[in-house]
Structures are given as C-alpha cells and as structure tokens.
Amino acid sequence: MKSLELVNIRKDYGGAVAVAGMSMQIARGELVSLLGPSGCGKTTTLRMVAGFVAPSAGSVLIDGRDVTRLAPYERDTALVFQSYALFPHMTVAQNVGFGLEMRKVGRAEREAQSLEALRRVRLEHLADRYPRQLSGGQQQRVALARGLVLNPAVFLLDEPLSNLDAKLRGEVRSEIRALQQSLELTTLMVTHDQEEALTMSDRLVLMEGGRVRQAGTAQDLYERPADAFVAEFVGRSNVIEGRAEGGGFRTACGTLLPAAAAGAAGGSFYAIRPEKIVLAREDAGEGVGGALREILYLGAQTEYTVMLGQTPVTVIAATPGPDDALAGLRTGDPVRLSWPGASARLLGA
Amino acid sequence: MRLTGAIYRGGIVLAYTVMLLPVVLLAVTSVFRDAIIAFPPSGLSLEWYRNALGRDEFLDGFVTSFKVAAIATLIGVPAGTAASLALVRSNLRAKQAITTFLLGPIIVPGIVAGTALYLTYLLAQTRLDRDIVGTLPGLVAAHVLLTIPWTVRVVTAGLQGLDRSVEEAALNLGARHATVFWRVTLPMMRPAIVAASMFSFIQSFENLELTLLLVGPGMSTLPIAMLNYLEFQIDPTLAAVATIQIVVIAAMMLVTDRYVKLSRIV
Numbered sequence: 234m235k236s237l238e239l240v241n242i243r244k245d246y247g248g249a250v251a252v253a254g255m256s257m258q259i260a261r262g263e264l265v266s267l268l269g270p271s272g273c274g275k276t277t278t279l280r281m282v283a284g285f286v287a288p289s290a291g292s293v294l295i296d297g298r299d300v301t302r303l304a305p306y307e308r309d310t311a312l313v314f315q316s317y318a319l320f321p322h323m324t325v326a327q328n329v330g331f332g333l334e335m336r337k338v339g340r341a342e343r344e345a346q347s348l349e350a351l352r353r354v355r356l357e358h359l360a361d362r363y364p365r366q367l368s369g370g371q372q373q374r375v376a377l378a379r380g381l382v383l384n385p386a387v388f389l390l391d392e393p394l395s396n397l398d399a400k401l402r403g404e405v406r407s408e409i410r411a412l413q414q415s416l417e418l419t420t421l422m423v424t425h426d427q428e429e430a431l432t433m434s435d436r437l438v439l440m441e442g443g444r445v446r447q448a449g450t451a452q453d454l455y456e457r458p459a460d461a462f463v464a465e466f467v468g469r470s471n472v473i474e475g476r477a478e479g480g481g482f483r484t485a486c487g488t489l490l491p492a493a494a495a496g497a498a499g500g501s502f503y504a505i506r507p508e509k510i511v512l513a514r515e516d517a518g519e520g521v522g523g524a525l526r527e528i529l530y531l532g533a534q535t536e537y538t539v540m541l542g543q544t545p546v547t548v549i550a551a552t553p554g555p556d557d558a559l560a561g562l563r564t565g566d567p568v569r570l571s572w573p574g575a576s577a578r579l580l581g582a
Numbered sequence: 583m584r585l586t587g588a589i590y591r592g593g594i595v596l597a598y599t600v601m602l603l604p605v606v607l608l609a610v611t612s613v614f615r616d617a618i619i620a621f622p623p624s625g626l627s628l629e630w631y632r633n634a635l636g637r638d639e640f641l642d643g644f645v646t647s648f649k650v651a652a653i654a655t656l657i658g659v660p661a662g663t664a665a666s667l668a669l670v671r672s673n674l675r676a677k678q679a680i681t682t683f684l685l686g687p688i689i690v691p692g693i694v695a696g697t698a699l700y701l702t703y704l705l706a707q708t709r710l711d712r713d714i715v716g717t718l719p720g721l722v723a724a725h726v727l728l729t730i731p732w733t734v735r736v737v738t739a740g741l742q743g744l745d746r747s748v749e750e751a752a753l754n755l756g757a758r759h760a761t762v763f764w765r766v767t768l769p770m771m772r773p774a775i776v777a778a779s780m781f782s783f784i785q786s787f788e789n790l791e792l793t794l795l796l797v798g799p800g801m802s803t804l805p806i807a808m809l810n811y812l813e814f815q816i817d818p819t820l821a822a823v824a825t826i827q828i829v830v831i832a833a834m835m836l837v838t839d840r841y842v843k844l845s846r847i848v
Binding site (some may be wrong): 336 | 752755
C-alpha cells in the first residue's frame, strides 16, 4: 500500500498556477525528494500534504485515506521546517513532547518518549535547555526529534539543510538518512539542492513551473534525463543546440558530434556530461578538435573549457600527474575531445 | 581610524550626559537645604522629602495616578493587543486607516485632545445628569486613549517580527487553533505585551496635558498636584517628589526586567 498518494493535485492563486496537476506516490519507508528551482511548486506541494494549503483540485491520500479536506492538526504528518520553528518559550524536552501532549499522552509516558527521541538525535543531555541556547545544528536535531517522536505516517522535510554551514551539511545529511531508514519513515523532502536530493533519496521528482519534469531514481535522472532541463538541473551537462544528422549530431555552428543511433528522433538538444569526455592533445588524431579556453584547478579534478567553434564545452577530468600527457597544457592550446556516442543523449527542450 | 573612534565614544558620552544630567541635578537639589536653589547650598537636608511626604495632595495624587494608570493599562493593553492581532493577522480592509485612527490620541497634541475630551464630558454630563469630569472613571476613560495607542504600536511591531512557521509547527503537531493561540502565539507575544504594559503605565502615570482639564476637587493626579504646587512655591519639594517618582519607576523596571529582559524588547 502507498503511504502517501497525491492524485492530480493542483493549486491556483488567482490567475497564477503554483502546481498544475501533479500525481505521485510514496511507498512505506521510502524517501522521495521534490527537487526544482525556486517557484517550481515544490513547497506548495509539501504544504498541501501538511494541510496548510488547500488544493484547488485533486486529492491527498495518507495510508489510503483521503485527507484533502482535513485540517493540519487532523493529519498524521510531521513537518520539519526550514527555520526549524521551535517554540522559543519551551525547553527542548517540552518542544519534543508538545505533539504527544496534543495526543493526550500522559506526562510520564511523554517524558520517556521525548527522551528516547532526543537520544536518537544525541541531544538527551540538552533536554532542559531553551532553543536559543542551542547551535543551528542542534536546533535542527530538536526539530527532527519533535517530528519523529510522533512516528508519523508521513514525515515532511522542508529544505532541511539550507540553514547549516557546509561542513555540518554532509554530517546532517547522513544522519537524517540513517534515522529515516532505521525508523522506516515515509518521507517527502523538498529541496533545491540537487546534491542533497541525489545523495539522500530513494527517488526524486524534478519539478518545474508547477509540473513534474521527470521522476525516478537518482541514476534515472542523471544517466537518462528526459529533457534538456533535467540534464542541466541534475548534475552538470553540456547542452548543445543543433539537430540530428546521419549517425551524429550537427551543432548550430557546424561541428559534427558522435551520437548513438538510438537517440531521441527530432531532438534538438545534445547533452553530454563533462566527466564522460576524454580530453587529449591535438596529436591524438582522434575526436573533435577545439581550442582550450580555460583551465580551473579544483585539486583532485581539473575543469577545462574547450571551444568547439563557437560552442563552449566543459570537461572534468582527474588532475594530470607530472608525467601525464596532459601536464603542462595551457590555455589557447589545440586539443581533441572524444567520447562514445552512447554517453550522449539527444533531448527535446 | 583612532580619531573616528574617539569622536564616536565622545558622542556616546555626550548623549548620556545630556540625558542623565537633569536627573542627577534633580536628585542633588532635592537635598539642598535652601528654599531658593543656590549653589553652593548652605547645607544638606531631607526636609523637602519630609514636606513632600507630609502633604496630602502629593500622596493623594500619587494614589490617584497609580489607580488610573493601573486600570487604564488593564483595559488598554488587552484591547490594544486584540486590535494589533486583527491589524496584523486578518484581511481587514482599510488597515492603514484603522492604525492611524488608533494611534490618533498620541499624534494629536495632548492639550487639544484634553480640551476635546473636556467638552465631550461636559456635554455627556448634562445629558446623563451625572459627574464625569473629576471622577475616576472619567480619568480612566481618558487614559485608555493613551494606553491603547502605545500598546498598538509596541505589540504590532512585535507581531510583525513573529515567525508564523512556529504556529504552523504547532498546528502540524496536532494543536487546534485555540490551543495554538494560548500555548504558542500568546507566550511568544509576551515580551511585547510586557513592554506595552510598561510604556502604557508610565505614559498614563506621568501624563499632564491630556489630564489637565479633567481633574476635579479631591481627584487630582500627581503631575497636576506638582504643577499646582509650582504655581505658589519654588522650593526643592518638587525635586524630592520627582526623585521619589523616578525611584519608584526605576524599581518597577528592574522588577519587570527579572521576568522579561527589557533590553531584548526596546
């Protein structure tokens, strides 16, 4: 059975469409990310699940029950807010116990369960503190504990990592995923950060303009993007305009690029990931010739920008060692790029 | 760099001096022995404190002022808080007009508002055939016109800075709207409400202009009793009264600060 099911939900604000009829399902224990640029409708969708926004059409089902018309407090969801939204006048333990109190759980039981939830996020020693006495990362964990103590049918995460610094982000990411998996929480997460979505989710739903552009696993979206938007939003891609021609793809400025015969017919975009391209010196004799315009040293990797005629192409490769053929390459040098046609994809807009 | 730092510090010292010097002078002159303030004084004495505490008009004035301020605060703060909630939270039309209307009493010069009230009271008195001018209810009604605007100002500002998602979190955790209000919204508004109560009380307690025409025999406030005294005497008794008043208000602020950190509100 599906724990969460959205059936063709839609939200209009006056004339503006925030969500234009979207459907999705989440199985029990699954973490699904709603990914997309700001204004794509992902947050509105999350708020419709929580009950803060009433859908203009369609329905929301939790454990098979239609909750579309229920108030937020009548739904078995727990939302972790982007700002954490802790109660500033209550201690950590009182914050975590609030939901249990609303469910009329007795005091002793409430305290025991709150402490258990705090133990799960390793904060039991801070139970008597007030939120303002905690760091951002600790507040985040209190917010998590406050939700998971209720063992909700659907766990909702709104940009859970956006207020944390880069170092903490990686830690919290693994921690949330581990908690979610060990408790088998059915989770819907909203994020605009594709790395967050790729690393944490069982499945991703990429939205744009209130619609689903593509849904699938991280590999589906990365390896087999449905269109140019997906290819550019998930990971990095060189997206080149042109048209299919014979066994290849002719760019707008005339270069012929290799393509697998099975490419989408009539696709006017060509997408190739920067790490799939092999960069070689001009005398390699094989591949498409171009001029090196920029070299960005990133440490373990180096990013090259190569001009194929008027078209810039990004290549990411392991930084060459001192004896490597690519060592000592300079901007302006002629180079060759090659990749198997099967690595590239022909896409619609 | 060092020069700008010095100018900055100098500016701060100057500002504090300008603010505190009159207060200090007041406290100092209150213990001068001479009836006509002279410097240096011929000696120090607590005579003026004895005089101040011994005169019924000051004691009665203090009691009246305290009563009026307390009742006006108890009426104005809940009313003003409810108005602020409506102004910030609801989809009321003409919010700006309502806000201006509610702040009106502290925008209009006090003496003008006081005169208008006086005339209104006189009219009402003849119609109702009962006293309003010079009565406690009459004074309280006038002072509610001070406590409401101050509350609206302070509480509206507080509400605008309040994170709505905290209330949504409570809803999400299973609290109904009434529970959210009592358990989350109101406690989060507490600092603003305490600050509003303090301002309201002090504004009412020290008000002179609005009250001037509304007092009557046996029903006078402390500032008016002080003004009356000043018409006939210029000895340091008033300095003594003012010093006592400052000490009482400072004590109130310190007590309040124990419960709500005022530095975080104002």
